[in-house]
Amino acid sequence: MAYDKFTVLTSTAVPLPIENVDTDQIIPARFLKATERKGFGDNLFRDWRYNNDDSPKQDFVLNNPIYSGKILVAGKNFGSGSSREHAAWAIYDYGFRCVVSSFFADIFKNNSLNIGILPVQVSPGFLDKIFLAVEADPKAEITVDLGNQSITIAATGESESFAINSYKKHNLMNGYDDIDYLQAMKEDIQTFAAKSIY
Amino acid sequence: MSQQPATLFDKVWDAHVVRKIEDGPDVFFIDRHFIHEVTSPVAFLGLENRRLQVMFPNKTFATADHNTPTINQHLPVSDPLSANQLKALETNSAKYGISHWGLGNPKNGIVHVVGPENGITLPGMTIVCGDSHTSTHGAFGAIAFGIGTSEVEMVLSSQCIMQPKPKKMLINVNGKLGKGVTPKDVVLYIIAQLTAAGATGYFIEYAGEVFREMSMEGRMTVCNMSIEMGARGGMIAPDETTFAYIKGREKAPQGEAWDKALAYWKTLKTDEGAAFDIVYDYAAVDIEPQITYGTNPGMGMGISQRIPTAAAAGGSKASYEKSLDYMGFHENDAMLGKKIDYVFIGSCTNGRIEDFRAFASIVKGRKKADHVTAWIVPGSHIVEAQIREEGIYDILTEAGFQLRQPGCSACLAMNDDKIPAGKYAVSTSNRNFEGRQGPGARTLLASPLVAAAAAVTGVVTDPRDLIA
Ligand code: SF4
Numbered sequence: 001m002a003y004d005k006f007t008v009l010t011s012t013a014v015p016l017p018i019e020n021v022d023t024d025q026i027i028p029a030r031f032l033k034a035t036e037r038k039g040f041g042d043n044l045f046r047d048w049r050y051n052n053d054d055s056p057k058q059d060f061v062l063n064n065p066i067y068s069g070k071i072l073v074a075g076k077n078f079g080s081g082s083s084r085e086h087a088a089w090a091i092y093d094y095g096f097r098c099v100v101s102s103f104f105a106d107i108f109k110n111n112s113l114n115i116g117i118l119p120v121q122v123s124p125g126f127l128d129k130i131f132l133a134v135e136a137d138p139k140a141e142i143t144v145d146l147g148n149q150s151i152t153i154a155a156t157g158e159s160e161s162f163a164i165n166s167y168k169k170h171n172l173m174n175g176y177d178d179i180d181y182l183q184a185m186k187e188d189i190q191t192f193a194a195k196s197i198y
Numbered sequence: 199m200s201q202q203p204a205t206l207f208d209k210v211w212d213a214h215v216v217r218k219i220e221d222g223p224d225v226f227f228i229d230r231h232f233i234h235e236v237t238s239p240v241a242f243l244g245l246e247n248r249r250l251q252v253m254f255p256n257k258t259f260a261t262a263d264h265n266t267p268t269i270n271q272h273l274p275v276s277d278p279l280s281a282n283q284l285k286a287l288e289t290n291s292a293k294y295g296i297s298h299w300g301l302g303n304p305k306n307g308i309v310h311v312v313g314p315e316n317g318i319t320l321p322g323m324t325i326v327c328g329d330s331h332t333s334t335h336g337a338f339g340a341i342a343f344g345i346g347t348s349e350v351e352m353v354l355s356s357q358c359i360m361q362p363k364p365k366k367m368l369i370n371v372n373g374k375l376g377k378g379v380t381p382k383d384v385v386l387y388i389i390a391q392l393t394a395a396g397a398t399g400y401f402i403e404y405a406g407e408v409f410r411e412m413s414m415e416g417r418m419t420v421c422n423m424s425i426e427m428g429a430r431g432g433m434i435a436p437d438e439t440t441f442a443y444i445k446g447r448e449k450a451p452q453g454e455a456w457d458k459a460l461a462y463w464k465t466l467k468t469d470e471g472a473a474f475d476i477v478y479d480y481a482a483v484d485i486e487p488q489i490t491y492g493t494n495p496g497m498g499m500g501i502s503q504r505i506p507t508a509a510a511a512g513g514s515k516a517s518y519e520k521s522l523d524y525m526g527f528h529e530n531d532a533m534l535g536k537k538i539d540y541v542f543i544g545s546c547t548n549g550r551i552e553d554f555r556a557f558a559s560i561v562k563g564r565k566k567a568d569h570v571t572a573w574i575v576p577g578s579h580i581v582e583a584q585i586r587e588e589g590i591y592d593i594l595t596e597a598g599f600q601l602r603q604p605g606c607s608a609c610l611a612m613n614d615d616k617i618p619a620g621k622y623a624v625s626t627s628n629r630n631f632e633g634r635q636g637p638g639a640r641t642l643l644a645s646p647l648v649a650a651a652a653a654v655t656g657v658v659t660d661p662r663d664l665i666a
Contacts, residue, residue, distance in 0.1 A: 019517040020394055020494050024631040029610040033265065033279035035239035035286045047633050052619075075514065077395040080428060080494070081631060082610075083330040083344035084237065106364075106398055106430055107330060111346035165362065167222025177348070179248065182356035185217065185225065186253075189358055192216045193254065197459065198229040198323055 003116025005175040009098055010143040010154070012069035014061055015134045021074055022081035023108065027090045029082075040086055041093030062094075066138040073100045073130050073142075079108025088112045098144050100151065102127040113168050114178065120144060120151055126160045129153060146173055203469035206435050207366055207401050210341045210466065214324045216358060223360040229323040230335075231258040231353045232309045233296070235265050235287040236612070237328030241350035242290040250355040255295040257357060259318055260287055262300045263308045264329075265612050268575050268602035271301055280613065294354075307578020307604040310334040310546035314418065315580050317447030321436035321463040326353060331546050331628060333424040336433035337417035338440055339466045341401070343431040364430050365399055365475040368468075370406040373482030378662040380556065381416030382548060382626065382645035384408060385423040386488035386498045388480065393513075394496035398428030400475070403468060408482050409434050414443040415552040422547045423628050426495035435467040487661055489533050490630050490643040493521040497630070501648065501660050505531045524632055525640050526620075533642075533658045540623035541572040541653040542635070543646055544602075545609035548626035549577025551584045553646040558590045560650035560664050566598035567656030573615055574599055575607040597654070611636045624652040 031043040049060050056063040072091065078101040079087060088111040091099065097117060102124045112119045122130070133140045133153045141154040146169060152159040164172075171177060182189070204212075217225040233241075238260070245252070252258065265280045275281040284301060291298035299305040305312060310331055313319040321339035326332060330344035349359045369388060389396075402424050409417060417434050424432030441460060444450045451459045490498040491505045499506070507529045508518040522528060543549070543557050554576065566572060574594060576582040582604055585591050591601060608615040609627040611634065617623045619638025626649050630641035644652075647661035654664070 017516075018520070019514050022494065022629075022631045024610075024629070024634045028633055028637070029264075029612045032236050032612065033277075033283055035283055036243065037240045047637055052637070075517065077398070077428070080394060081330065081629065083328055083332075083346055085240075085328075085346035085348060088346070103395060103398070105395070105428055107344055107346060111348065114346060114348035165222050167219050167360075178360045179244075179250075179348075179352055179355060181360070182225070182352055182358055183250070186356060189216055189225075189227070189253070189356055192227055193357060196227070196229065197462065198257075198320065 003175060006097065006116060006118055006146050006172040008143065008145045008147070009070060010141055011071050012139055013071040013073045013130065013134050013142050014067045014069055015131055016061055016072060016074040017131050019075035020077045020080055023079060023084050023087040024081055026079070026087040027084065032084060032086050037089055039093065040090035041095065044090040044094045070095060070097045071100060071142050071144065072096045072098070073127070073134065076101060076103040076124065078104050080105040083107045085111045085115065088115050088117055092117055100127070100130065113172065116172065118144065118146060118172060120162045122151060122160050122162060129158055203472040205366055205468045205472045205474065206339060206403055206433060206466055207341065208472070210322055210324065210339070211363060223362045225358050226361045227324065227358055228326050228353050229257065230313070230318060230325040232313055232325070232327035232332070233258060233260045233287070233350065234309050234327070234329065235262050235283040237347050238290065238350055239283060239286045240347050241354060244351040245355060252294040252296065252354045253357050258296045258354065259313070260291045260296050260298040261306055261309050261312055262287055264606045264610065266301050266605040267613050268573070268605050268607045268615060271603045304579050307580065308546045308549060308606055310422065311549055311577030311581065314338065314414070315447065315578060317444055317450030320444065320450070320459070321440060322466050326359065330425045331422050333429070333431035334418050334422040334546055336421035336424065336431050337414060339433055339436035339463070341431065341433065344425065364401040367397055367400040367402045367429065368474040368477045369402055369404050369480070370478070371404070371408040371480045371482055372406040373408065375408060375482045375485065378487050378647055378665055379485050380645040380647055381412055381419040383485055383488045385420045386490065386495070386643065387485045389423060389427045389495050390488070390498040391480070392427045392478070392496070394426060394494040395428045396496070397424070400429050402429045402432035404432055404434050405468070410437065413552060414439060415550040418550065419547055423495065426628060436463050487645060487648050489648060489658065491525060491527055491533060493524055493630055493632050495628065495630060495643060497521065498643065501533060501658070505529055505533070534660060536658045537622070537656065538624050538642070538652050538658060539569065539571065539621040540617050541570055541649050542575070542608040542623055542625040542627060543649050544573065544575030544577065544607050545627035546577060547628045548646050549575065549581065551581050553626065554581070554585050554590050555588070556646040557650045558593045560647060560661060561597045561599065561654060562593045564597055564654040566653055570653055570656050572599050572653050573602060573608055575602045576604050578604050608635050610634065611639070617641070624649045624658070
């Protein structure tokens with residue numbers, strides 16, 4: 001599935017200062033019954049966001065109108081658990097394009113990159129600075145510059161660089177995906193497969 | 199020319215790299231691809247949108263498990279969404295020529311149970327599936343890990359995915375395990391030491407006496423939960439135990455092909471002097487039966503211990519308190535004696551024959567506690583048949599338990615097997631996340647022996663007290 005190119009994103013942020021947010025919280029299993037990639041954003045953080053009677057839980061950040069934006073900022077070890085890409089779909093579908101944390105689970109990071117969400121891993125200290133900035137002013141803007149691999153808190157000018165390999169960076173900045181790449185090397189794969197004992 | 203000493207992981211990984219991309223991932227060839235109904239439909243849609251074919255249909259195997267009922271499997275599936283997903287798997291498999299073991303097929307069962315038991319999983323392979331517990335297959339000396347749906351589409355269309363090579367971790371456990379201490383306790387103990395994120399970025403090799411002496415079922419239980427400490431996967435070098443398990447299974451190599459494969463498999467071990475990025479050593483004597491008290495698998499402890507304080511547990515105090523609050527527990531509580539409501543034995547972690555033997559060993563001659571609801575769910579039809587053949591079925595029935603039909607069931611509660619809000623379940627599955635076993639459900643992860651002890655007493659009980 002093609003996605004929008006990612007170059008520079010300046011946006012307000014939604015803070016979720018909880019550690020070990022797992023994929024069952026991001027999208028509970030009972031919402032995985034679809035056979036199409038549609039509407040997962042409605043059930044993003046379903047059980048934190050809604051009561052049993054489907055009324056919104058007032059104290060959950062997504063239900064707080066003062067917070068909005070395309071950047072989700074979360075506590076460490078974000079996205080642990082299941083391989084369900086539905087978790088990344090739900091985040092994308094809700095409208096986020098970037099998730100910032102001090103630590104990501106591997107599969108979630110891969111899945112995000114594959115669908116056009118940029119996971120930005122920052123130091124624990126910088127993560128705290130973002131939380132503080134957003135707490136002080138929910139309208140505080142964050143700029144994520146993929147080309148320069150930097151993230152900046154606009155209000156304070158504080159900035160940090162982040163890592164991403166140049167292959168994935170190139171893909172995201174151009175809206176390419178791995179399937180295009182693999183299709184272009186089918187012959188090599190065929191030759192390789194011919195030698196396999198399995 | 200003398201070769202550099204290599205780890206088992208290096209040997210298998212390097213043999214599957216089709217191309218190295220500079221400052222990028224490896225193009226990584228996949229020998230076996232398992233698919234199920236939940237994470238494959240959108241991948242097939244993607245193929246259609248791009249007008250791509252499945253490159254090697256004979257390297258992909260489909261089974262329905264996540265979303266299947268565990269009673270009355272002969273009847274039509276009542277939930278229309280689930281039925282639709284199962285139908286999609288069947289249709290897509292037929293369309294692209296992929297072998298499909300759907301509901302009702304005698305080979306059907308949980309993907310990570312049926313792969314090994316039918317000889318599809320072999321040493322030295324690379325194996326992926328859109329399910330994080332694909333790490334299970336590492337028990338055979340394979341590199342096996344979970345992937346997302348975009349990657350499922352890559353494997354279908356090109357038999358490759360793009361993967362950066364993980365770092366290497368070695369975990370040694372030496373000595374002899376005590377009475378009542380099972381492979382599940384070994385892995386829960388390791389996760390409690392390393393935390394739920396402690397192995398992120400690594401691929402694990404498990405080595406030492408404890409794993410050498412472990413059955414294949416036990417090794418699968420351990421490798422299965424590698425993902426619960428964040429590792430991509432875990433593996434164990436194949437040995438005589440492995441070869442004996444594989445020999446004669448339906449899809450295992452035979453005759454000359456067997457001899458050739460065996461000669462290769464015997465080279466699959468870490469060379470003397472090969473380097474790991476990090477090494478941990480644990481002693482078997484330090485491991486007692488384990489139980490979790492929180493909402494991630496790293497929040498576990500010996501069953502006779504007390505729940506640690508936030509300070510002792512480390513990490514953020516707010517997250518820790520949120521977790522204990524969800525569970526309805528407090529710092530310094532003892533777990534022993536806590537009343538429980540449900541028991542679940544099953545899943546790709548503990549749904550194999552050895553697990554039901556262990557469960558039955560405690561249940562035999564005792565009765566199910568009246569207030570406990572027990573869901574006893576074999577990992578596959580083959581396991582179910584073994585349960586009957588070995589007389590375990592009779593032991594269970596006499597004790598007041600019922601046997602259900604195979605599937606993932608309450609492991610992820612996608613079907614009707616949901617633990618109600620606020621209820622406590624001792625579960626042999628792999629995740630105690632909030633709501634994992636149903637909205638509001640409270641999960642205590644443990645071994646089949648601990649589950650059995652809870653099922654007959656109705657409270658958290660040390661199984662060693664019930665073993666003769
Ligand atoms: S039993 Fe649980 S962990 Fe295993 S494949 Fe099924 S849902 Fe995944």
